[in-house]
Amino acid sequence: MTRFFLKHRGLAMGIATLAMCLCYATDINSAPNSTPNKPTAADTTTAADNAKDAKLEAAADSANLLEAATDTVSSLDAEEITPEESGGFHRVLKQKFVEGGASFMSFVAIALVLGLAFCIERIIYLSLSEIDAKKFMKEIDAKIEAGDIEGAKTQCRETRGPVASICYQGLIRIDTSIEDIERSVAAYGTVQAANLEKGCSWITLFIAMAPSLGFLGTVIGMVMAFEQIQLAGDINPTIVAAGMKVALITTIFGIIVALILQLFYNYILSKVDHLTSQMEESAITLLDSILKYKK
16 A cells, blocks of 8 residues: 555645645635625625635645645655665675676685685784783893793793793793894794784685686676677677676676775784784893893
8 A cells, every 4th residue: 555655646646636626615615605685895894804714724724735645655755665775785785696697606705705714713813812012021021030930931831922932932941042042032933923924825815816706707708798699690789788797797796805805914914013023022122131131
């Protein structure tokens, strides 16, 4: 019923206007037809005032009917159009995915899912590896200065992250020469830096694969268009447009996937750089503390 009023909005407005005119005509006809044989001036003035009041009342009734009809149509619009607009982007995205060829677009979706899986794993790992390096090194320096080497080792073992691991490698070789300690810290720092970047090569692979799959879809769409032209024996714009649509949709989705993964990859690189700088700064602080302890 609601859809009927929406589709015949003009008809509803016409009915409201017709009702307005009928009310006006009824009010006019309801006035007495007979007049006194000899009307006085007062009677004429009263009759004119009554007719004017009747016209004003009919106009007011008509305005009320028109306003009621307008409110009804507006309420129908709010009830019908708003639910259809909700979730529109999801429906459009699903429709375009199917139009691009679900069998081929699945490869693009798999590249997105796997790439995001590696990105999330790296973000969680790097977030857990972050600590307050300056506060940690102040505590280690205080224990080394006080001669509590075992306490410093215990704190390094109980603290997560590459900074604590590097400090532990230096402390277990505190009885050796400073050159040996420096080489051990540098070598272990290289290992920790490699652990931070583990999995990033897979992310770059999916970043490169996504647009490549899109371009492959472009070529496949062009081939489909030419095959349809060959079968039809004529260049029909509809046939060409179908193949070109598949080509462009796959390219668009491939580029979008690459952009999403590139954003995550740059964020991961920024966290890796931050942790690497913390490791280098902490190694220098540790070597200075050990030198003071040996003197």
